[in-house]
Amino acid sequence: xxxDIKGKRALVLASSRGLGLGIAKALAAEGAHxxxxxxxxxxxRANCDEINAGPGKADFVVADLADAGFxxxxxxxxxxKLGGIDILVNNTGGPTxxxxxxxxxEKLDTFFQSMxxxxxxxxxxxxxxxxxxxxxxxxxxxxGGVIEPIPNLALSNTLRGALxxxxxxxxxxxxxxxxxxNLLLPGRIHTDRxxxxxxxxxxxxxxxxxxxxxxxxxxxxxxxxGTAAEFGAAAAFLCSGSAGYITGVSLRVDGGAARSL
Numbered sequence: 001x002x003x004d005i006k007g008k009r010a011l012v013l014a015s016s017r018g019l020g021l022g023i024a025k026a027l028a029a030e031g032a033h034x035x036x037x038x039x040x041x042x043x044x045r046a047n048c049d050e051i052n053a054g055p056g057k058a059d060f061v062v063a064d065l066a067d068a069g070f071x072x073x074x075x076x077x078x079x080x081k082l083g084g085i086d087i088l089v090n091n092t093g094g095p096t097x098x099x100x101x102x103x104x105x106e107k108l109d110t111f112f113q114s115m116x117x118x119x120x121x122x123x124x125x126x127x128x129x130x131x132x133x134x135x136x137x138x139x140x141x142x143x144g145g146v147i148e149p150i151p152n153l154a155l156s157n158t159l160r161g162a163l164x165x166x167x168x169x170x171x172x173x174x175x176x177x178x179x180x181x182n183l184l185l186p187g188r189i190h191t192d193r194x195x196x197x198x199x200x201x202x203x204x205x206x207x208x209x210x211x212x213x214x215x216x217x218x219x220x221x222x223x224x225x226g227t228a229a230e231f232g233a234a235a236a237f238l239c240s241g242s243a244g245y246i247t248g249v250s251l252r253v254d255g256g257a258a259r260s261l
Contacts (some may be wrong), residue, residue: 010239020192038062084129088122
């Protein structure tokens, strides 16, 4: 199936590893020009070298979502390295684990800025370009926790939930301009982040990481964790020309783990 992505210009946030990198690779494999973003130049450069060996093209920009100047840095990089934008993938790192009672005003504000404010303001800054050309794809990576809250991830459940209302509102406002806005909700996709969370859980409950992981996999109907490549493939479809009539949705990629309708 031709996804009609070849030649499209795509920005993927937090793409030095994990889900963001999986998405960047999937888009590049379809022939997109991808701009990777992250905090570590060496990782980003190595990822670009790998992608540029295939059918796509990749550049990178070093930028930290925690920095107040993040949006200005990214907007400038999009203009200089891509010459415009067709696809925006909003991906952010996850906050520290913890319970609802452990959330403090300081933690809420810190992660609200990097996980919500920067995502919304960057999207708003890039929208005029998409409107002018009559085409755009906005994909925001959230979490299965917005459907079924994940224990000990209270900050993530809270802050990513804010993006659900924003995305749905935005999708209705921009649909007539040929722009879609969707959420992609990962379940247990095997990345470094999952390894870190399993380690934190193991420490909290006094079990080994392997015991924690085995118990978790037993709750997934598919009987395994997903891969970054599978997640990237789902993202590539939602960013494609073929998905122009899909907007305002929250798509779960979780092996059937969420039990809600």
